[in-house]
Amino acid sequence: MARFTVSYRLFAENEADAFERAEAIALEQTVEIPRDIVPKGYIEDTILGHVTTLAEETKGRFLAKISYDSDASGPDLPQLLNVIFGNSSIQKGVKVVGLDLNDLPGFDGAGYGIKGVRQLCATAKGPLIAPVLKPMGSSVQQLADLAYRCARGGAHIVKEDHGLADQPAAPFHERIPRLAEAVAKANAETGHRALYFPALAGPTAELEARAEFARQNGADGFLVMPGLSGFDTIRHLATGSYALPIMAHPSFLGPHVLSEDTGFSHAMMFGTLMRLAGADISVFPNYGGRFGFTAEECAEIAQACQDKSGIGAPIFPSPGGGMSPDRAAEMQTMYGEDAVFLLGGSLLRAGDKIEALVAELCLKVSS
Amino acid sequence: MARFTVSYRLFAENEADAFERAEAIALEQTVEIPRDIVPKGYIEDTILGHVTTLAEETKGRFLAKISYDSDASGPDLPQLLNVIFGNSSIQKGVKVVGLDLNDLPGFDGAGYGIKGVRQLCATAKGPLIAPVLKPMGSSVQQLADLAYRCARGGAHIVKEDHGLADQPAAPFHERIPRLAEAVAKANAETGHRALYFPALAGPTAELEARAEFARQNGADGFLVMPGLSGFDTIRHLATGSYALPIMAHPSFLGPHVLSEDTGFSHAMMFGTLMRLAGADISVFPNYGGRFGFTAEECAEIAQACQDKSGIGAPIFPSPGGGMSPDRAAEMQTMYGEDAVFLLGGSLLRAGDKIEALVAELCLKVSS
Numbered sequence: 001m002a003r004f005t006v007s008y009r010l011f012a013e014n015e016a017d018a019f020e021r022a023e024a025i026a027l028e029q030t031v032e033i034p035r036d037i038v039p040k041g042y043i044e045d046t047i048l049g050h051v052t053t054l055a056e057e058t059k060g061r062f063l064a065k066i067s068y069d070s071d072a073s074g075p076d077l078p079q080l081l082n083v084i085f086g087n088s089s090i091q092k093g094v095k096v097v098g099l100d101l102n103d104l105p106g107f108d109g110a111g112y113g114i115k116g117v118r119q120l121c122a123t124a125k126g127p128l129i130a131p132v133l134k135p136m137g138s139s140v141q142q143l144a145d146l147a148y149r150c151a152r153g154g155a156h157i158v159k160e161d162h163g164l165a166d167q168p169a170a171p172f173h174e175r176i177p178r179l180a181e182a183v184a185k186a187n188a189e190t191g192h193r194a195l196y197f198p199a200l201a202g203p204t205a206e207l208e209a210r211a212e213f214a215r216q217n218g219a220d221g222f223l224v225m226p227g228l229s230g231f232d233t234i235r236h237l238a239t240g241s242y243a244l245p246i247m248a249h250p251s252f253l254g255p256h257v258l259s260e261d262t263g264f265s266h267a268m269m270f271g272t273l274m275r276l277a278g279a280d281i282s283v284f285p286n287y288g289g290r291f292g293f294t295a296e297e298c299a300e301i302a303q304a305c306q307d308k309s310g311i312g313a314p315i316f317p318s319p320g321g322g323m324s325p326d327r328a329a330e331m332q333t334m335y336g337e338d339a340v341f342l343l344g345g346s347l348l349r350a351g352d353k354i355e356a357l358v359a360e361l362c363l364k365v366s367s
Numbered sequence: 368m369a370r371f372t373v374s375y376r377l378f379a380e381n382e383a384d385a386f387e388r389a390e391a392i393a394l395e396q397t398v399e400i401p402r403d404i405v406p407k408g409y410i411e412d413t414i415l416g417h418v419t420t421l422a423e424e425t426k427g428r429f430l431a432k433i434s435y436d437s438d439a440s441g442p443d444l445p446q447l448l449n450v451i452f453g454n455s456s457i458q459k460g461v462k463v464v465g466l467d468l469n470d471l472p473g474f475d476g477a478g479y480g481i482k483g484v485r486q487l488c489a490t491a492k493g494p495l496i497a498p499v500l501k502p503m504g505s506s507v508q509q510l511a512d513l514a515y516r517c518a519r520g521g522a523h524i525v526k527e528d529h530g531l532a533d534q535p536a537a538p539f540h541e542r543i544p545r546l547a548e549a550v551a552k553a554n555a556e557t558g559h560r561a562l563y564f565p566a567l568a569g570p571t572a573e574l575e576a577r578a579e580f581a582r583q584n585g586a587d588g589f590l591v592m593p594g595l596s597g598f599d600t601i602r603h604l605a606t607g608s609y610a611l612p613i614m615a616h617p618s619f620l621g622p623h624v625l626s627e628d629t630g631f632s633h634a635m636m637f638g639t640l641m642r643l644a645g646a647d648i649s650v651f652p653n654y655g656g657r658f659g660f661t662a663e664e665c666a667e668i669a670q671a672c673q674d675k676s677g678i679g680a681p682i683f684p685s686p687g688g689g690m691s692p693d694r695a696a697e698m699q700t701m702y703g704e705d706a707v708f709l710l711g712g713s714l715l716r717a718g719d720k721i722e723a724l725v726a727e728l729c730l731k732v733s734s
Contacts (some may be wrong), residue, residue: 004550028657031501031502031503031504032530032711032712033502033712034712034716037716038502039502039504039505041673042504042536043502043504043505046504047502047503047504047536048504070506071534072503073534074533074534075537078568078595079533082595082618083532086530086595086618086619087529089594089621090617090658091657091659134398134400135397135398135400135406135410136397136398136410136439137406137409137410137413137415137438137439138406161399162449162453162454163397163399163441163453165437165449166442166443166446167438167439167446168438169438188524188674199698201446201449202445203602203603204571204599204600205603207571208405209482223702225453228445228448229599230571230597231597232594233571233597235571236570236571250454252449252456253456254457255622255629256622257457258459258622258626258628258629259625262626263621285457290391290458291457291458292458298425345399345400349401349404
């Protein structure tokens, strides 16, 4: 038996209300029956969540810590998430802002982490540059050509757009071998070790088969969308026989962070939960772009990814958008060297000069 | 090729802003590159979303319809959801309120629907009563005893709490056969056909094996949480070799409906999306309980589930909470006869009189 602690931000009139609210969450997330009929003994003492602390942060805003037993979560990630925020996610005025696993066994975090991914791409220092292969609708040949140019330019990770699935223009089983081949060809010519991360957004029924196919055909890692496929998909792919590094993408997860009074804090969602599931790189929208994340929220995400005291090995924050040779210095100041910078629209705008753009950027961030 | 249409509620200053916003969503959800570099021809004409209509609903609130091609979504549900609301979920001021599949092939909805589930439990008319087995921490023997009493009382569906996973007090592989046996024993004694729905919240790696084990050991359907395991899990279990009816549970989905300006409308999330994925029964928190859904929101969910013009066969709305013999008439007026009423805490409060309570309720709703 081990206990873990979840921190909830609560919005309540006063401390008495907040305490009542916290007690209600402790019930809701475990036994889910009225307090007066919770059976005495094991269920009341061990299974029922315990409110351990409650403090007022600002007027009307409280921080409650609730401790849960591993007997409530069992060994599986979905049920752990269910205890952390399953039914309480459907009630307003509560936001998850912290998780302390303590000595909860079985959740070891990233399989590779910053160090492991750096080894794979043979880049000991400096930020990594990750161009994105798109747009959807391009042919396999067009995407392969783009992948080749990016790898020639010295990209560290050649990543597929999260929208590349199994569409007719570039079907999964045709696309993956050709793009892997293009990256391998460039690597052979340059001596670099650009990694190829295809998007793995397939249906549950084909997840295993697609992952295995991708691995056997040259994929170096996977782009996974836990909002669509569930967080345990990351854990499965990170620890299964494929055991390739995982880049997590925020698609469909927005509502979990956009509201003040429900969901998770940005740091919890794109830092802690991604590490809990076993991701090695966590993609999120950079500040100042077409998404509304603030610089402060992005800094908190980066901190939660890179923090040595977090779950398992530190992982790469991967801000999407905003990267260009002009902004390289600013981005490095913001995120430090342990970051993966995505290159999307600005890459395609370079037209024939894609290889040169990637090369210029790689030079900037490594100097 | 086929095109489907998504309706988005937008919050914007004026019509020009709203139109710009809609165009940005059409880009974001498909090609995800700036408009001026979208390649001419197939990608611009077919892949890029088309804004088809824009109308002001109230001051500052607009309804935009965007049409997408099946070439953007491909054959898989995760990518269809990705096109509907992947990246736009991370931007404030946009909420998905409608989906018209038109003639998009491959999404046929529920495998059973209202009619099919009624056949399985041999109940042609009237609402179904579904007691919930809990609390977590109970032994297999205690849960089996509860299941037996509920089935003896004439319950139509004996459903496990969504928090029953693989905890030490009642491990999955030990629990399922024993509870199925208890329900079967009661059925043999009464001549009824109570159905047993275990919760299937296992890890991705074991999903198939657990589903198959449950089916072989007497499960009549599954309780699935798409917020945790992904919507495609429903589709997989509803159409695979198990092909049992699916009851969908809202755990972890709250943030998708709680905010005015992000996520989905209640009807979309708990009606349309559940039907799209292939659920037969959609659980949601009833109004007037400890969750904040309004009666109007609940009525909209019920309508989206029962509507004959929706995706595939109509399905059962399943309000959780609030059901008791006193409120049976009110609940029937609200939801009609095609509803599955959950019985949770009030069931356990009945102590030794659980069988009598279930029997009384079944009598009330059938008369």
